[in-house]
Amino acid sequence: MADEVSADSVTLNLLLNARVTVRSSPLGVINTPMIPWSQTTLPPNNARNIHIKLENMQRTGSFKIRGVANQFARRPNGGHFVTMSAGNYGKAFAYASKHYGSKGKVVMPETAPVSRSVLIQSYGLDVERVPTSCLMDVVKRCVQEDNMTFLHSYDDLDLIAGHASLGLEVLEVVPEPDVVVVCCGGGGLLAGVAAAVKLSGCKKTRIYGVEPEGACTMFKSFIEKRPVDMDTHSIASGLAPPFAGMLPYELCQRYVEGIVLVSDDDIKAAVSTLYKAGLVVEPSGSAAYAAIASNKIPKLEGKDVVCILSGGNLGKDELGNFPD
Template sequence: MGEFSEEGLTLDLLREAREVVRSSPLGVINTPMIPWCQTTLPLDIHCNIHIKLENMQRTGSFKIRGVANQFARRPKGGHFVTMSAKKNGNYGKGWGREKKKKGKKKGGGGPGPPPPPPPPFFLGVSFGVEVERVPTSCLMNVVNRCVQEENMTFLHSYDDLDLIAGHASLGMEVLEVMPEPDVVVVCCGGGGLLAGVAAAIKLSGCDKTRIYGVEPEGACTMYKSFIEKKPVGMDSQSIASGLAPPFAGTLPFELCQRYVEGIVLINDEEIKAAVSTLYRSGLVVEPSGSAAFAAIVNNKIPELEGKNVVCILSGGNIGKDELTNFPD
């Protein structure tokens, strides 16, 4: 991870990763991209918006794209350790799809011990992934212990070249439907998805496309990193737990600085309203996955009038019990 710079992410590398993801035994699908005007979603802006439905991905999240390429680039039969989100565990769920791969896998997720892990963690366990729940502040301590004492290989959940290249396949699918988008809006946690999508679009020749990342106000590590011009961390707190890592990734930061127009912020109330609005229109989207939509409907993205816009709904792993906590 640290040995790579943004220069290592070339168009040839992304094209190769796209084929790896497309043919992966994990069953990654080319998710639908539909015009906003063909839904019942409200929109006060006169523009042509398409919605990329990554919430319909096989594991309910874009994360499986990066996992597919990440494992394809590693020796089979290895022992691996990673860390996944403290609540929805989408990266850990992607690991679960790797159950047919040989080798020991261990995932760390916080906080813990109680409350009990949500469904994605149970799925990971049932697929043979050993899960250890720890507080966010202790994640790297557990990872380092596994690396040093159990001779495991650490696979980062967002700061990894192969992972980012896998996520870039989503950006390439976007260009298959809309070859020259004016604006693309993507959620941002550690920055792996945003970096991959932005690199795919820019390296494919869309120099004029404006790409925006969206973060929660309480978990804005990339936003602060842009201000301080280096990757920073913070005590991240948000209902969108998948967008609340303790620090921005080094490689994602470098790529986002190069290819992303800017980072915009939304608050938890806007996220809750977005989840409810999407659900009323028949789209089941988790808080983290609704960030790009929330930014658009709350006019956080500038100059959309008359533009061709892509909004990525990045995940749909939310249970019925969670949905009751959102306004009708």
């Protein structure tokens, strides 16, 4: 898909149409709440006004269902699909597959929590766990030998357009944010949100992506001026794909102010702090908050800021990884 389109393919009209598709999807995508930081028990911040987008409350527990809803709406029911995912996309993919009567396989990195593999299998899909560096090799084998159709978990036009619905929802509450902070793995969510915000006319909004230090493919892509791959390692497994997507890279180059990095310790502290405030957020979903809390985003004082908590799929087998 990515080699057939470019950033010019992503227009406001495309994103608005995708929002209609996502909102009317039989998968039950919801308009998640936005709450002021000041109305939580989170530690105070010097930004004038921070809104937190609670995508951890989304159907299937993360933003991924948005892109999946748009992908499946444009493909025939009962297909035979394969994808690669560390968990959240796989869960949404499995949920949609069951609804549409499709068969499928999720190829997962060995580092992903086992609880996520079990959950995906409960929807009737196959799961194959492999080293991160082998993900695409296994996907290609499934396409060539088993005649399966590959649905990309972040480098796909329909997916990115679906994710953009989140950005459009943000603007319904905060029409002209000064800063928007979004996690970044392969870049699908960041690209969709950034395109939605910028194409809606918010030219002065600064949009930042947040990556783990050990899985900074988009950060390195910005430096090298091309999508790069790397051997990724992070507690935030959902933000650690082996390479940045081509279409997400092009869109992020056009619309994103910059990529900032957070450590695994920053992420662990963020998960713990959010949990104490009554917000169940997984490591990948807490990256944007971690960047704000650890002062990695420049010039927030006196600004209107949006922080996206992108997912809340935190299994019992993961809770012991975080400080009390």
